[in-house]
Amino acid sequence: MPKGRVVIDEELCKSCGLCVAACPTKVLSISDKVNSKGYRPATQAKEGCIACKMCATTCPDVAITVYRIDE
Amino acid sequence: MKEVLIAERPKSMYKVSTHYCPGCTHGIAHRLIAEVVDELGIQDRAVGVAPVGCSVLIYNYIDLDWYEAAHGRAPAVATACKRARPDLTVFTYQGDGDLASIGMAEIVHAANRGERISVIFINNAIYGMTGGQMAPTTLLSQRTSTTPYGRDPKASGYPIRVAEMLSTLAAPGYIARVSVVKPKYIIKAKEAIKKAFLTQIEDKGFSLVEILSTCPTNWGVSPVAATNWVEEQMIPVFPLKEFKVPE
Numbered sequence: 638m639p640k641g642r643v644v645i646d647e648e649l650c651k652s653c654g655l656c657v658a659a660c661p662t663k664v665l666s667i668s669d670k671v672n673s674k675g676y677r678p679a680t681q682a683k684e685g686c687i688a689c690k691m692c693a694t695t696c697p698d699v700a701i702t703v704y705r706i707d708e
Numbered sequence: 709m710k711e712v713l714i715a716e717r718p719k720s721m722y723k724v725s726t727h728y729c730p731g732c733t734h735g736i737a738h739r740l741i742a743e744v745v746d747e748l749g750i751q752d753r754a755v756g757v758a759p760v761g762c763s764v765l766i767y768n769y770i771d772l773d774w775y776e777a778a779h780g781r782a783p784a785v786a787t788a789c790k791r792a793r794p795d796l797t798v799f800t801y802q803g804d805g806d807l808a809s810i811g812m813a814e815i816v817h818a819a820n821r822g823e824r825i826s827v828i829f830i831n832n833a834i835y836g837m838t839g840g841q842m843a844p845t846t847l848l849s850q851r852t853s854t855t856p857y858g859r860d861p862k863a864s865g866y867p868i869r870v871a872e873m874l875s876t877l878a879a880p881g882y883i884a885r886v887s888v889v890k891p892k893y894i895i896k897a898k899e900a901i902k903k904a905f906l907t908q909i910e911d912k913g914f915s916l917v918e919i920l921s922t923c924p925t926n927w928g929v930s931p932v933a934a935t936n937w938v939e940e941q942m943i944p945v946f947p948l949k950e951f952k953v954p955e
């Protein structure tokens with residue numbers, strides 16, 4: 638399995654949860670932080686990202702950047 | 709160990725926060741257009757026509773030249789632009805209130821004339837911007853602010869299938885219906901947008917992509933529930949397929 642890492646722009650995220658629902662490995666969750674608009678941004682809270690890009694594909698706010706980690 | 713960037717913001721999208729409600733899939737449709745513009749390398753010769761509706765501010769999000777048309781009149785504005793400058797790639801972006809209510813005459817005749825324009829048609833089964841009134845695409849029994857007991861066909865007719873209806877015309881080159889509610893649909897939606905733009909670039913006629921989209925706010929459900937509602941309720945009424953492809 639490829640390995641990956643995602644970076645979620647906390648100011649652009651509106652906490653819709655579509656990425657959390659789309660992630661096949663369930664490594665994303667909504668954080669307890671609050672951004673300047675009052676939304677709680679999604680975050681990668683666990684290891685185990687497989688660099689599939691499903692989260693970025695479904696993000697309506699283009700807040701997600703995905704990296705593949707090559708050993 | 710090396711990190712390779714595999715998903716990032718398209719070049720032709722401004723890095724700004726949109727005014728859309730959380731989970732509204734207008735934003736996904738915007739991103740797909742920007743990705744196609746980047747991949748076709750047409751940022752300097754693509755022109756968009758914005759509608760009246762929630763996506764009226766699309767010109768603040770995708771870095772192209774834009775017009776803002778009067779409600780429903782985007783196909784007429786796009787016709788003028790394309791006829792004056794056939795070298796440009798001209799497209800409209802319109803909601804179902806804009807295209808299928810007030811603008812129905814414009815779209816039918818632009819399609820029937822075979823204008824070399826592309827139309828991105830967002831069907832979210834409701835008027836979003838004005839507070840959730842019934843659209844021509846509203847499903848039977850769907851509750852909206854103007855059909856509080858559900859759409860009754862005796863009083864307000866049936867949901868109009870725009871892609872099917874325009875496919876009966878001889879002139880259009882490419883007509884498809886897609887959705888942007890889950891990754892498997894989003895990947896196909898991008899291919900359809902690309903085909904529509906290529907139909908125009910290769911001078912094969914009018915093209916239209918109908919996109920089933922969500923309006924969690926006026927449907928009164930969560931963003932994730934809204935994506936399920938499209939799958940369970942809308943797709944059976946509005947099947948996803950290519951209705952016309954250029955020969």
Ligand SMILES: Cc1ncc(C[n+]2csc(CCOP(=O)(O)OP(=O)(O)O)c2C)c(N)n1
Nearest residue numbers: 760761762779803804805806834835836837
């Ligand atoms: C001539 C005119 N009539 C009516 C309106 C009010 N109006 C603004 S947006 C809209 C409908 C928007 O619905 P839709 O096209 O489905 O777009 P959405 O907001 O759902 O994306 C209406 C009727 C207007 N702005 N101008």
Ligand code: SF4
Nearest residue numbers: 660686687689690692
């Ligand atoms: S790239 Fe795939 S596995 Fe990684 S966080 Fe996004 S959806 Fe989950």
Ligand code: SF4
Nearest residue numbers: 728729732762836923
């Ligand atoms: S009202 Fe509906 S269509 Fe408009 S931005 Fe909000 S969710 Fe999207």
